[in-house]
Amino acid sequence: MRAGAKGRIGALSILAGCFAASALLRTGDVIAALPEALNDGFGHQVATSTGTAGDREQAGIAAASELISALKQQRAQVEERSRKLDAREALLAAVEQRVERRLKEVTEARDRLVETAALVDDAAVKDVRRLAEMYQRMKPKQAGQIFDQMDPAFASGFLAEMRADSAALILASMEATNAYAVTLLLAGRNIGPAGRPPPDLQ
Numbered sequence: 001m002r003a004g005a006k007g008r009i010g011a012l013s014i015l016a017g018c019f020a021a022s023a024l025l026r027t028g029d030v031i032a033a034l035p036e037a038l039n040d041g042f043g044h045q046v047a048t049s050t051g052t053a054g055d056r057e058q059a060g061i062a063a064a065s066e067l068i069s070a071l072k073q074q075r076a077q078v079e080e081r082s083r084k085l086d087a088r089e090a091l092l093a094a095v096e097q098r099v100e101r102r103l104k105e106v107t108e109a110r111d112r113l114v115e116t117a118a119l120v121d122d123a124a125v126k127d128v129r130r131l132a133e134m135y136q137r138m139k140p141k142q143a144g145q146i147f148d149q150m151d152p153a154f155a156s157g158f159l160a161e162m163r164a165d166s167a168a169l170i171l172a173s174m175e176a177t178n179a180y181a182v183t184l185l186l187a188g189r190n191i192g193p194a195g196r197p198p199p200d201l202q
Helices: 003-037 053-137 140-149 152-160 164-173 176-188
Strands: none
Touching: 053 140, 053 152, 140 152, 140 164, 140 176, 152 164, 152 176, 164 176
């Protein structure tokens, strides 16, 4: 049980004891004052107490017992609420730990994915550069025939990695339609969103 809950229960126990003692005192005062209360105020007794001192003591003890019983019941209810609160807090703590663990797993998976994507991109760039170097060493006419069979986007990517003179010779060896499409793609690499060259090329 938490320290706060124990403190509350301890405080309730002290209050219960105070209430019980106060009730016993009040019960004794009422019983002691009972014969006077039965006087009509003019010295005439209206009714006499038929109970003995033992009966009055028993009645006071019974009243105090009922009060103590009620306080015990209230204390049991408070303890039950405290146990439920403790269980609820434990459940919330467990859920919070699971969420934090799941977030950590997701973050780690994302980091691995980013790292893998970076490796793949780097490998792809290296592959393109190696192929571009290989095509660059070929005879322009032979390379032009191969580039005619490529998608213009692929062809422009390879040509962009070559020296300008080698790329020009290969373009000259390609069919005019294909060479034109590749040339547009190459030019588009250096054109900004507003139709102007990017700042570093101005």
